[in-house]
Amino acid sequence: MDMKHVIRSMDLPTPAPKIELTLTVNGVLHQLEAAPAARLVDILREEIGLSGTKISCEIGRCGACAVHMNGQLVNSCLVMAYQANYTSINTIEGLEEDELHPIQKAFLEEGGFQCGYCTPGMIMAVKALLDSNPSPTKQQIQEALSGNLCRCTGYGGIIRAVEQAITSLKENQVTNIEE
Numbered sequence: 649m650d651m652k653h654v655i656r657s658m659d660l661p662t663p664a665p666k667i668e669l670t671l672t673v674n675g676v677l678h679q680l681e682a683a684p685a686a687r688l689v690d691i692l693r694e695e696i697g698l699s700g701t702k703i704s705c706e707i708g709r710c711g712a713c714a715v716h717m718n719g720q721l722v723n724s725c726l727v728m729a730y731q732a733n734y735t736s737i738n739t740i741e742g743l744e745e746d747e748l749h750p751i752q753k754a755f756l757e758e759g760g761f762q763c764g765y766c767t768p769g770m771i772m773a774v775k776a777l778l779d780s781n782p783s784p785t786k787q788q789i790q791e792a793l794s795g796n797l798c799r800c801t802g803y804g805g806i807i808r809a810v811e812q813a814i815t816s817l818k819e820n821q822v823t824n825i826e827e
Contacts, residue, residue, distance in 0.1 A: 669733050673698065674742030682729040689713045689724035691732070692739060700740035700768045711796030714769035715739050721776035723795070740768035743775065750816040751775055751809075760809030762800035770796045774810050778817060 666681040673696055680695055692698045701724055704712035708723040715724045716738040743749040751774050761767040770793065777784055777792035789810050798806065
């Protein structure tokens with residue numbers, strides 16, 4: 649037997665040890681094991697079963713995988729498991745309570761999507777914007793959405809949806825104050 653063709657077990661890469669991962673997703677505590685470099689998007693989709701967060705470019709350029717981590721907008725394809733440990737994650741599924749969130753309704757009513765693949769990330773980006781600035785200018789809206797790509801539309805419906813969501817959220821706020 650030719651020795652240079654024999655693969656020794658010490659030549660094979662050993663799998664990375666798994667870490668215990670604790671995170672709260674949409675208000676629910678999850679404890680699981682994952683490779684330290686597993687991507688958050690894969691954990692959300694494959695381990696937790698939340699498929700609303702989409703995988704597209706896989707390099708943080710399109711925003712389809714956007715979620716909120718500790719209240720900040722992040723591309724979950726760029727967040728590793730060890731970075732997500734002991735964090736609070738909100739996904740598109742976490743926006744809906746008893747009914748669609750006003751941002752989701754606005755996207756439906758104003759044609760803010762076509763195929764819908766980018767929509768979860770767009771909505772999460774809009775939510776992050778409106779949480780920090782409830783009255784953004786058109787330029788601020790465009791800037792907030794600059795990390796989200798839509799390959800189907802010219803963004804007109806998306807901008808209209810954001811503007812309608814702003815109006816709806818303000819009306820809801822006035823209604824809640826009056827009650």
